Amino acid sequence: MALLEMKGIGKSFSGVTVLKDINLDVRRGEVHVLLGENGAGKSTIIKILTGAYTKDQGEIRWDGRPIEIAKPSDAISIGIATIYQELNLIPHLSVAENIFLGHEKKKRGRYSLLDRKYMQDRSRELMAKLGQNIDPTCLVNSLGVGQQQLVEIAKALSLNAELIIMDEPTSSLSAQEAEQLLSTIESLREQGLTFIYVSHRLEEIKRIGDRITVLRDGTKIETVDVLTTSIDRMIELMVGRSLNNKYPKKEFTRGQEALRVENLKMKGSSQHLSFTAYQGEILGFSGLVGAGRTELMKTIFGAEPKEDGKVYVFGEEVTIRQPRNAIEAGFAFITEDRKMEGLFLDQSLVFNTSIANLREVKSNGLLSHMKMKEIAEKYVGELQIRPNNINLPGRNFSGGNQQKVVIAKWLFTNARIFIFDEPTRGIDVGAKVEVYNLMNELVESGACVIIVSSDLPEILGMCDRILVMSEGRITADLQRSDATQEVIMKAATGG
Ligand SMILES: Nc1ncnc2c1ncn2[C@@H]1O[C@H](COP(=O)(O)OP(=O)(O)OP(=O)(O)O)[C@@H](O)[C@H]1O
Ligand SMILES: [Mg+2]
Incomplete structure (x- = not known):
């Protein structure tokens, strides 16, 4: 029984x-x-x-x-x-x-x-x-x-x-x-x-x-x-249908330098980190949990203090002391912890999609609710957010749909450098493909896409180049063709 x-x-x-x-x-x-x-x-x-x-x-x-x-x-x-x-x-x-x-x-x-x-x-x-x-x-x-x-x-x-x-x-x-x-x-x-x-x-x-x-x-x-x-x-x-390609990777040609990080020192670390990301590529960050990937991204974004180092965006040095500076410099940061950092749970989808770019939805100095609604409707359609009720508060969406709302919020910022931290955690297989297609589109539109992920198949399936981190250091820089699970794991455990 x-x-x-x-x-x-x-x-x-x-x-x-x-x-x-x-x-x-x-x-x-x-x-x-x-x-x-x-x-x-x-x-x-x-x-x-x-x-x-x-x-x-x-x-x-x-x-x-x-x-x-x-x-x-x-x-x-x-x-x-x-x-x-x-x-x-x-x-x-x-x-x-x-x-x-x-x-x-x-x-x-x-x-x-x-x-x-x-x-x-x-x-x-x-x-x-x-x-x-x-x-x-x-x-x-x-x-x-x-x-x-x-x-x-x-x-x-x-x-x-x-x-x-x-x-x-x-x-x-x-x-x-x-x-x-x-x-x-x-x-x-x-x-x-x-x-x-x-x-x-x-x-x-x-x-x-x-x-x-x-x-x-x-x-x-x-x-x-x-x-x-x-x-x-x-x-x-x-x-309800079969999915013939879980990783719809497109081929790109590498363009100009989009982001250069030089000798960056994170709080409490003794390491100096440098790397470059380009237009026309998806750059992956792999490594074990605790290797410092999220900290590095937070430091670049101004959410954690930087002790030393320089950041260049499309060739120009930028000073980032807080996230607001990073957003102005063209960064979007899709955080791994959507509940804590990404979403206002009590606020509607309309509010959540516009909040990182209120300047664009103002008319005569006032927030235009009409514009905000239009934006929300647009992303609900593009990302297939369910239910498609733009007035529902963040809290009432399922876990995976909350993640899509966070992504929508950043897409609506005219950002040129997108950092996705664990982008598909909690997202179902079908919706993952939508997120990957979106990354392809971002790259095609000239943006630079960086993915931090613990999901090795995702890293191998979608990235053109992979940096591996271990204990606060970058231990490998691999081209797509040279990257395998074994090589990455070896670099992730310190080589
Ligand atoms: N308190 C609520 N008020 C209104 N709608 C709700 C509430 N809780 C859940 N829902 C809706 O119920 C539906 C089912 O949500 P549920 O959280 O059970 O999905 P799920 O299968 O767990 O999805 P996921 O894989 O994304 O976690 C969703 O459309 C969600 O928006
Ligand atoms: Mg759920």
């Missing part, structure tokens, strides 16, 4: 249907994948299961019995735990304190003191179950993201969760951390735990999933077995 069944689930937001008659059964001990394009409804299903949203129609059964999940505590008491992408840990508390937060073990007796010894021992046991020997007394803020995620899983186990839900858990992990998470999931599955797993990384789904339920536009298409489903078939099911 299924551990969890959803029958005829429906959900709408202010009259717009986002889930329609969803039927889903999750078997005990399986990793059940939810797959679908950006905005298909995956996170909404999950939020219904965790009590963050309530369903409008349908029934949920647990072990055959109907249940109601009206609030998060209901889900927890049933045995459903969720590991959110934005982790919910308290940074300055210890691992054990976090694991037992909200269900602390008290000593018997008058004063009901906390039984720290019990909680630490139990935490150590739980971490061991996950194949970890993280010290339960160490502070959570001393751990990397990957380890913090494991602490969240330990917390779920301490609450006796039987079903663990993960929404794009690997999107902010390094390759190594992701690998560790996947093997942890595998071993917990062997111990009988059940998972609902959302990811846009199809190779990962192939590796970890048992069955896949495919969603399109809020409806269920089909549930299939992973073993008998190829990656191409997955794409077909989710997009």
Whole structure:
């Protein structure tokens, strides 16, 4: 029998249907994948299961019995735990304190003191179950993201969760951390735990999933077995057509120098970095998480202080002390963390697309709402942002569509140098191709495109030249024809 069944689930937001008659059964001990394009409804299903949203129609059964999940505590008491992408840990508390937060073990007796010894021992046991020997007394803020995620899983186990839900858990992990998470999931599955797993990384789904339920536009298409489903078939099911080229790279001829960085010294680094980017090429920055790629871009952009060095844009030296100077000099910076740096979540799409270039939407010194709307409509069309409601606040778009809004904002700046940091994280396969086509167009229009990405196939598939960074240094400068996964990995680990 299924551990969890959803029958005829429906959900709408202010009259717009986002889930329609969803039927889903999750078997005990399986990793059940939810797959679908950006905005298909995956996170909404999950939020219904965790009590963050309530369903409008349908029934949920647990072990055959109907249940109601009206609030998060209901889900927890049933045995459903969720590991959110934005982790919910308290940074300055210890691992054990976090694991037992909200269900602390008290000593018997008058004063009901906390039984720290019990909680630490139990935490150590739980971490061991996950194949970890993280010290339960160490502070959570001393751990990397990957380890913090494991602490969240330990917390779920301490609450006796039987079903663990993960929404794009690997999107902010390094390759190594992701690998560790996947093997942890595998071993917990062997111990009988059940998972609902959302990811846009199809190779990962192939590796970890048992069955896949495919969603399109809020409806269920089909549930299939992973073993008998190829990656191409997955794409077909989710997009509704096959995708013959995941990396639509165009051939360009290298033009004049667009950006030259000379002896740049980042805050707290002892290295001096120099590189040049040209018109007519896509320049990739590869490297392991923490190699300093994002810091370098932030420093160039004026979002981090620069200790030394010069920056030239189309041959002219520019002084950049803050992002405003960079924008004036023609830079666009599409940040990796769209929620923190890229989007105003409470503001509409109209506001978000115009905000980096208000000068262009003024008439007689006042903001022209008409112009702002036109701009928003234009990018909604070009980037296929869904839903195409320009008045919806940033918060109400799905993760991948939020990323498209951030890209739209920068396209509307007349920038000549585009820096994309992890541009397709959380974006579905079909929309990725749209983003790549857009990069091609930018290059063709004479802009310079720089991509920072941890996704090696993306770097190899789209870049004309690749710089590899390791520990704050540039360790390789490779032409497309010389670049392979092996060469890049070697340079990324210091050569
Ligand atoms: N609070 C809300 N108000 C209005 N619309 C919403 C709200 N939450 C979600 N939606 C809409 O519901 C639809 C499904 O969104 P959901 O977040 O479930 O997509 P998703 O499949 O998780 O996509 P992604 O892969 O981009 O994360 C989207 O069109 C989204 O804009
Ligand atoms: Mg989502």
